[in-house]
Amino acid sequence: MDGNEMRDILASYLAKDVMKQPNRVIQPDEALLTSGLIDSFHLVDLALFVEDNFGVHIDDSELNASTFDNLSGLIALIQSRQ
Amino acid sequence: MPTFSDLLKAHYETKPNKVCVTILQGGQPDRPVTYRELVHGAAGYITTFTKNGIQPGDVILLILQHGIDMLYAYFGAILHGAIPSIMPFLTEKLLPERYRADLAALVSVTQPTSIITYRDFETEVRAALKPGQDSVKAVIVSDQVDGPCLPDFPSFGGLQRKPEDIVLLQHSSGTTGLQKGVALSHQAVINQLNDYGKAIRLNDSDVFVSWLPLYHDMGLIACWLMPILLGYPLVIMSPFEWIRAPYRLLQAVSRYKGTLSWLPNFTYIFCAQKIRQRDLEGVDLSSWRSISNCSEPMRWEAHQTFYERFRELGLRYEALTTCYAMAENVFAVTQGGIDAPVIFEDIDQESLQVDRVARPRKGYRPAIRMLGAGKSIPNTSVSILNTEGDPLPDRHVGEVALKSNCMLVGYYHRPDATEKAFINGWYLTGDYGYLVDGELYITGRKKDLIIVGGKNIYPQDLELLAYEVPGVHAGRASAFGIFNETTGTEDVVIVAEVESSDPAQQQKISDGIRATVTRGSAVALRYVHLVGKHWLVKTSSGKTARSANREKFLKEMQEKGQEF
Numbered sequence: 111m112d113g114n115e116m117r118d119i120l121a122s123y124l125a126k127d128v129m130k131q132p133n134r135v136i137q138p139d140e141a142l143l144t145s146g147l148i149d150s151f152h153l154v155d156l157a158l159f160v161e162d163n164f165g166v167h168i169d170d171s172e173l174n175a176s177t178f179d180n181l182s183g184l185i186a187l188i189q190s191r192q
Numbered sequence: 193m194p195t196f197s198d199l200l201k202a203h204y205e206t207k208p209n210k211v212c213v214t215i216l217q218g219g220q221p222d223r224p225v226t227y228r229e230l231v232h233g234a235a236g237y238i239t240t241f242t243k244n245g246i247q248p249g250d251v252i253l254l255i256l257q258h259g260i261d262m263l264y265a266y267f268g269a270i271l272h273g274a275i276p277s278i279m280p281f282l283t284e285k286l287l288p289e290r291y292r293a294d295l296a297a298l299v300s301v302t303q304p305t306s307i308i309t310y311r312d313f314e315t316e317v318r319a320a321l322k323p324g325q326d327s328v329k330a331v332i333v334s335d336q337v338d339g340p341c342l343p344d345f346p347s348f349g350g351l352q353r354k355p356e357d358i359v360l361l362q363h364s365s366g367t368t369g370l371q372k373g374v375a376l377s378h379q380a381v382i383n384q385l386n387d388y389g390k391a392i393r394l395n396d397s398d399v400f401v402s403w404l405p406l407y408h409d410m411g412l413i414a415c416w417l418m419p420i421l422l423g424y425p426l427v428i429m430s431p432f433e434w435i436r437a438p439y440r441l442l443q444a445v446s447r448y449k450g451t452l453s454w455l456p457n458f459t460y461i462f463c464a465q466k467i468r469q470r471d472l473e474g475v476d477l478s479s480w481r482s483i484s485n486c487s488e489p490m491r492w493e494a495h496q497t498f499y500e501r502f503r504e505l506g507l508r509y510e511a512l513t514t515c516y517a518m519a520e521n522v523f524a525v526t527q528g529g530i531d532a533p534v535i536f537e538d539i540d541q542e543s544l545q546v547d548r549v550a551r552p553r554k555g556y557r558p559a560i561r562m563l564g565a566g567k568s569i570p571n572t573s574v575s576i577l578n579t580e581g582d583p584l585p586d587r588h589v590g591e592v593a594l595k596s597n598c599m600l601v602g603y604y605h606r607p608d609a610t611e612k613a614f615i616n617g618w619y620l621t622g623d624y625g626y627l628v629d630g631e632l633y634i635t636g637r638k639k640d641l642i643i644v645g646g647k648n649i650y651p652q653d654l655e656l657l658a659y660e661v662p663g664v665h666a667g668r669a670s671a672f673g674i675f676n677e678t679t680g681t682e683d684v685v686i687v688a689e690v691e692s693s694d695p696a697q698q699q700k701i702s703d704g705i706r707a708t709v710t711r712g713s714a715v716a717l718r719y720v721h722l723v724g725k726h727w728l729v730k731t732s733s734g735k736t737a738r739s740a741n742r743e744k745f746l747k748e749m750q751e752k753g754q755e756f
Contacts, residue, residue: 158468
């Protein structure tokens with residue numbers, strides 16, 4: 111799976127299931143954690159989604175903005191572990 | 193009547209080697225702390241307080257995470273005779289300038305003479321202060337505090353305090369909450385702990401396990417002061433770590449044979465849905481004897497979901513209990529499910545909503561399943577009052593009012609707010625409910641308060657944030673909470689009147705409101721609903737009528753087929 115495909119899957123998941131705004135476009139460099147788009151209640155969901163869809167484990171200690179804060183950062187993290 | 197310091201001194205002298213707190217920190221070994229270490233660490237803080245001219249009776253703000261510093265600093269303040277108050281830590285999403293404004297507001301009302309924080313956070317704290325103009329004499333950085341030392345009890349100000357003196361302040365979040373600090377006396381807290389301890393049948397095999405924040409009454413009273421002051425072991429983890437790794441709560445219960453926990457309703461569903469099986473290997477929950485659902489509306493469905501998921505790990509159904517609590521009563525008002533399983537009843541929906549009488553369901557009429565919050569604890573009387581302040585008979589819905597020997601001293605430096613809270617000696621909770629043979633059921637809220645994940649949020653703070661967005665005018669937005677069955681807590685909604693009907697402009701305003709409210713408050717805004725002029729319902733005095741706007745919003749959404 112290439113980065114673009116991964117980005118579409120993640121962006122659609124975040125817009126639909128986390129933000130509850132299915133039509134919301136999420137830019138690759140748009141802040142996710144520091145902006146509050148993903149709040150702490152949804153961090154575990156995101157980690158589970160990434161593991162189920164991309165086979166990559168994100169440790170709970172990594173669920174913060176210093177590990178990733180946007181889609182590009184998240185995709186880079188996933189690809190580095192695949 | 194002993195004070196906090198008397199109790200700590202007694203534990204130090206009679207069982208210095210007993211582990212009172214075990215601190216769980218992700219990635220590091222668990223840290224057990226004995227009463228000896230606790231008092232020695234606190235004594236180090238007292239040396240620092242004295243050097244900085246901090247007097248008994250002064251307010252000390254603590255801006256620290258769960259950990260050894262918090263433990264030593266908190267009880268150092270107590271033994272010094274000062275008044276500790278815990279301020280929530282800055283989160284990733286909160287704008288630093290908003291945090292500074294909140295801190296400045298808290299400083300202006302509570303007039304602390306010192307603030308304790310970490311080195312990394314010192315600059316942030318100092319940015320909120322006005323040296324020479326505000327009350328703060330010292331910002332104390334935790335790594336500069338004097339090390340643990342032997343206690344010189346006769347010199348400790350804490351041992352000179354009287355039972356009726358204020359011992360601590362407790363705040364909820366946001367500008368409004370921070371300016372309404374609940375001031376509690378030694379005797380109020382100790383009366384609560386003794387009587388609540390009886391209600392939950394505290395015994396020598398009890399072990400408390402908690403992930404709760406300490407700036408909240410549930411975490412501070414039930415899962416910090418009660419075990420430490422009464423001498424029961426406590427196992428704690430930080431809410432910051434728990435929300436990212438909820439399985440750690442269950443692992444901790446298993447490892448330490450935990451018996452008692454307090455959880456807000458959403459936690460039951462959160463744990464049931466978000467914990468991987470692999471993180472539960474070998475976990476045994478059979479020691480858990482009371483898990484009190486507390487601090488936000490409690491639902492039967494949440495208990496069922498939790499039980500079904502974890503029964504195979506030995507969780508007992510009888511362990512699912514309920515508690516109705518209020519910071520102004522120190523903590524617990526009622527407790528259910530200790531001697532017998534929690535009571536529930538199916539109530540005729542129309543009768544409850546229209547007649548405001550809770551009549552048991554007949555036949556197949558639509559019903560609401562109500563979970564009992566239990567009976568009042570020994571020292572607290574509960575009454576249901578009508579709008580005139582007269583008591584109502586059983587099953588009639590009215591405002592829940594309290595009388596007890598563990599009431600707040602007052603809202604700190606806010607006699608105006610304190611006076612408004614009482615009628616004929618009864619404290620008005622702002623919650624609606626009914627009684628049946630002493631069992632209390634909570635049906636709703638009179639006060640305009642949003643509770644998300646157990647956290648109290650004042651809607652006026654969120655509306656003020658919305659007014660900062662260009663295109664939204666003052667007085668033209670309404671914030672409220674809507675219960676979300678899927679998550680077990682409330683979602684925050686803002687309805688705002690806008691003049692523009694251009695979709696691009698509306699999207700911009702909507703994004704602006706969402707971002708400003710989310711980054712300016714302790715919650716994430718879930719729904720923004722933009723409407724035309726004159727949509728909002730106002731009260732006769734021109735204020736936004738939040739409950740009426742909430743009803744109107746729900747009706748519109750229902751007509752559109754959108755579910756919550």
